[in-house]
Amino acid sequence: EAQVTQNPRYLITVTGKKLTVTCSQNMNHEYMSWYRQDPGLGLRQIYYSMNVEVTDKGDVPEGYKVSRKEKRNFPLILESPSPNQTSLYFCASRPVGVSWYNEQFFGPGTRLTVL
Amino acid sequence: LAKTTQPISMDSYEGQEVNITCSHNNIATNDYITWYQQFPSQGPRFIIQGYKTKVTNEVASLFIPADRKSSTLSLPRVSLSDTAVYYCLVGDREGRRALTFGSGTRLQVQP
Numbered sequence: 001e002a003q004v005t006q007n008p009r010y011l012i013t014v015t016g017k018k019l020t021v022t023c024s025q026n027m028n029h030e031y032m033s034w035y036r037q038d039p040g041l042g043l044r045q046i047y048y049s050m051n052v053e054v055t056d057k058g059d060v061p062e063g064y065k066v067s068r069k070e071k072r073n074f075p076l077i078l079e080s081p082s083p084n085q086t087s088l089y090f091c092a093s094r095p096v097g098v099s100w101y102n103e104q105f106f107g108p109g110t111r112l113t114v115l
Numbered sequence: 116l117a118k119t120t121q122p123i124s125m126d127s128y129e130g131q132e133v134n135i136t137c138s139h140n141n142i143a144t145n146d147y148i149t150w151y152q153q154f155p156s157q158g159p160r161f162i163i164q165g166y167k168t169k170v171t172n173e174v175a176s177l178f179i180p181a182d183r184k185s186s187t188l189s190l191p192r193v194s195l196s197d198t199a200v201y202y203c204l205v206g207d208r209e210g211r212r213a214l215t216f217g218s219g220t221r222l223q224v225q226p
Contacts (some may be wrong), residue, residue, distance in 0.1 A: 004158075033214070042202065043159065043216040050209075058213040090158050096209065103149070106158025 002027045004107035006091050012113045013081055021076045021110050023091030030096040032074040033058070033104065034066065036087040043090065049074055050096065081114040088112075119203045119217035126223050133190045135220050137203030140184050148179060148186045151202045153219070159202060163188070190222075198224045 004025045013019055025032065033048035035058075045058030049068040063085055065077040074093075078085060088111050092104040120138040127133045139148065147166050151159035163170060165177040165186070176189040190197060200219040206212065 035216075040218065042218040045213050045215065048213065056213070059215060092158070103161040103164065104151075104159075106160070109156065109158055 002105070004091055004093055004105050006089075006107040006110045008110060009108060010111050012115065014115050015082055016080050019078050019081060019112075021078075021089060021091075021112070023074045023076065023107060024072050025074075025091075025093040025105070026072065027093060027095070027105065028071065029093035029105075030071070031104075032068065032091065032093045034064070034074070034076045035090045035092065036060065036085075037090060037109075038087050046076070046089075081112075083114050086112060086114050118215060119205055121201075121203055121217045121220045123218065124221040124223065126225065127193055128225050129194055130192050133193050133197075133222060133224075135188045135190075135201055135203075135222070136185055137188070137217065138185045139203070139205045142183050142205050143207065145207050146205045147207070148177065148183075149204045149206065150175070150177065150186075150188045151204060151216075153200045153202065159216075162201075193222075193224045195224050195226065198222060 007022045030051045034046040035043040037043050044060045046064050047066040049055045055066050088109050090109050091107040094104045149164040150162045152162050153159040163175045163177045165179050167179050170177045178187040200221050202216045202219045204216050206214045
């Protein structure tokens with residue numbers, strides 16, 4: 001089944017404790033992206049990647065890191081989480097260079113709470 | 116970045132047609148307009164995409180005027196299961212610029 005998976009789905013952590021949220025897609029998509037969703041603010045893009053070893057900042061990159069060493073994986077790293085990073089996080093992917101330019105496929109989401 | 120503005124919420128009844136308008140005044144020449152649907156606790160799901168004029172698929176139509184500064188998502192004969200948040204997104208074809216979702220429009224369909 002074609003899908004985007006995220007792990008963990010739920011995470012409660014404490015301020016300053018480094019964490020990684022993994023994202024993996026099995027559709028051979030070049031483009032991958034991370035979003036956070038907060039009440040009243042919709043989805044805001046954190047980072048995106050056009051392909052392996054190519055990453056760029058989105059609207060709200062502060063406090064986050066990403067890497068794209070393999071095409072299928074795009075982990076989101078919080079080196080020193082803070083309470084204002086408590087949010088619902090979505091990973092998404094899409095192919096590049098085909099008809100549906102912006103048809104992104106989203107993962108199920110990761111709900112992160114930083115105490 | 117092309118910023119989008121949508122109504123915060125809309126109400127409708129089953130069987131009615133619903134039109135949700137999105138404003139994107141600074142859309143760039145090579146930007147496309149895409150609409151997504153999101154149910155609670157799920158990731159957004161692609162509905163429709165267009166560049167200009169009208170696009171129709173099996174679930175919706177998208178109307179884009181000549182100046183492309185706005186677009187309207189039309190949902191024919193909505194049902195209770197269409198209750199969701201609808202997002203308008205403007206982005207370039209290759210995805211080389213960051214994408215900005217608006218705050219979305221919460222559609223509530225009543226029986």
